[in-house]
Amino acid sequence: MADHEHHHEETFITKYIFSQDHKMIAKQFLLTGMFMGVIGVIMSAFFRLQLAWPDKGFPILETFLGKWAPDGVMDPNIYLALVTIHGTIMVFFVLTAGLSGTFSNLLIPLQIGARDMASGFLNMLSYWFFFLSSLVMIISLFVESGPAAAGWTIYPPLSALPQAMPGSGLGMTLWLVSMSLFIVSALLGGLNYIVTIINLRTKGMSMTRLPLTMWAFFVTAILGVLSFPVLLSASLLLIFDRSFGTAFYLSDIMIQGEILTQTGGSPILFQHLFWFLGHPEVYIILLPALGITSEVISTNARKPIFGYRAMVGSILAIAFLSFIVWGHHMFMTGMNPFLGSVFTFTTLLIAIPSAVKVFNYLTTLWKANIQFTPAMLFSIGLVSTFISGGLTGLILGDSALDINVHDTYFVTAHFHIVMGLSAIFGMFAGVYHWFPKMYGRMMNKSLGYAHFWITFIAAYGVFYPMHFLGLAGLPRRYYSNTAFPMFDDLVEINELISVFAILGVIAQLIFFFNFFYSIFRGRKASQNPWRSNTMEWTTPVERIHGNWPGEIPTVHRWAYDYSKPGMDEDFVLQTTPLKDGEEEAH
């Protein structure tokens, strides 16, 4: 990459549509992810209406759902479709592509000191596969028999047999096509991230000087590359079972009075394949969020991240363990109890590196000089939700205790807090923090504060009480709980949750307003508005192609020299050479 100063003129199409610039691709991922997020979140508001007031009609439901909600009362099939698509969109489109796609693309070249990704072309393809995948998923919402409805985990035979539910017709086929495209996108992106981090680090940027965001994105990409192909094969086999009469997952079935000819397959095989991706997927979502917060917390605490090496070690430990715990989603499938013991053992071990991370965050805040930017608030929010949600994992990961709470609202509460909230808080932190790098302007702080506080309170208001629903024995994915007298007491809590949910949804309008307003009207950003150490803040505000106008600077130190005694300022850029006699400590 010799001379970047006179590259050929960019047309509108090469600059904004089929761009190969990582910064533009990052924005494309972010905007598409946000768009999908709006759909996913509105769906959750709809089914919260149903859950809290099952006997009432809401005209808005009829407006949006048409024949699926006559007189504004939801049909059970569309309820299941809504929870399915909500889960799919939030897990994959928002928190995988929207979070990892955005920030890996934006930050990897900028923080390691590279002109762009290793392959700009593959990077562009990665986005467009994601775009196609989103498009197919959206189209699936409009088919006659309704979108996929077997839960985001799409367990066969329910998902394999159109006779079992309307959502397992064309909607399910499109779901599988969409996911296959999505996986192609994730693999293209992931390979690119790995290659870029290994090969394109600037002079002096050794692996042990990488900011924690880079470590998190790097390990996330490895997780994705190793586990997504397994989901792709699971999806392909399911497509075969559905369309070509094979029997990978089907055996001994009679449905709607018809005896199916498929024998010899196992529905449990699908679950093994699904969760072999599905569990690493949790960390594909969570690790980037933890990486982002490590960076944001250190910067705004004006203090080095405590225990850098331990933080890297715990990322690696979590990633390794995440591959050998998938069976804890399957304790109740009738698998050999001995196998259950093994998965209990490996699962509970994850608590150790997680605890290390929490203690290190807490110690980083100790004796800090905290600057409460909106990004910092969301990062502290993440630490809180990571603790709250992580702790209940000790119950669900323990097979003996899981017997009674498996598949209840306790699970819903647990994973929404530890994975959903933590990751979305990490994503918000990232957007507020790197907005100046994306658009050259600042987001409005006061709106950011309002956004955080309402969201934080509403989020706990939704998911904390949900634990009690689970402890009362209420299964998840119930269209209504009116069929059981034992659940009559739960009405009030359900209403409370829905009120907080709607409040939380409305609070996001503040964010959207702030985001789009600031793109056009926000205050102009300075080069290093957060007085941060990492390399992206040495690039010009104008965000040029190739990132640095001249030579790429050399790195001389780690990323966390905040408030170092003997320095002129409370931050030292990674590109600043060590002073005479100064020791590089970490």
Add this chain to the structure above:
Amino acid sequence: MTTFLTYFIVALAVIGLVQIVRIFELATKLRGEQEIGVTEKENHFNGLAMLIVGIGFVLFVAYSFKLWGYLLLPESASEHGAAIKGLWDATMYLILFVFFVTQPLLFWFSYKYRGRKGNQALYQTHNNKLEVLWTSVPAVVLTGLIVYGLNTWNSVMMPDTSKANVMEVYAQQFYWTARYAGNDNSLGEANYTLIGGVNTLGVDINDTASFDDIVVREIHLPVNQQVLMKFRSQDVIHSAYLPHFGVQMNCVPGMNTQFAFTPIKTTVEMRNELGDDEFDYVLLCNKICGAAHYNMQIKVVVETQEEYEAWLQEQETFDSLITSK
């Protein structure tokens, strides 16, 4: 017309909001706060909010057990429930201890170390002793928890079932059917290809063990007598969940699963305990299985041995069911 008006009002509101924010931003600029960083006032406000909201949240969590405690399932009505409860309590105490230490610390630090002019953060990169401490302490505690958990799991999942009453629970969209093994305590072979007419479970009429089987739409269990429930499914995956007994097992087409447990409280005793004359035990579906998943249930009655035998006597055996039709 109303739709148009709604859009119009929303558009006006957005424009208004843009202008208001614009004015605020310009005013900030005029006041000369060109510093993009956070002001001391903002740090103070957010630090204080962290303290108030955070501590409020932690206090609410403590209070919630009192407020919503009545919602929790009553003490388990099965023998293995006690073993699980011991593990549950130990885990809960651990969770609550960690929660009530770490969360208040997080919010307290956020408040205490909020940024102030002239403040200097401590330059501290790592401390090996501390890190070894908080890696090894969780490791030791978790080892204990794992050993305790595995022992409990093994005792619950692999009990001696040689003296258990054998029965079958059969799942299909969207109801449950129960089959009792009869006097020989042995279920007749069954196969989905044999389903037809009154033989809704596909029981093999040529298997002599099937003659005294009893097929019913209600589950009755004698108290203090171990039952070995075997599960099959006809169409998709279902899950048999008996919340009051701490029992759950998936029902998978093409596969046999089972769960053995001993009920220790009759329905009547449970009604008295809860002060609810209408109370009934229930087995419900806990794996998404289609549109009526939310209403897939079967009543469970726990009664004395005599009541149970009397009830069983009244039911029709499989061979008389087949021959009478």
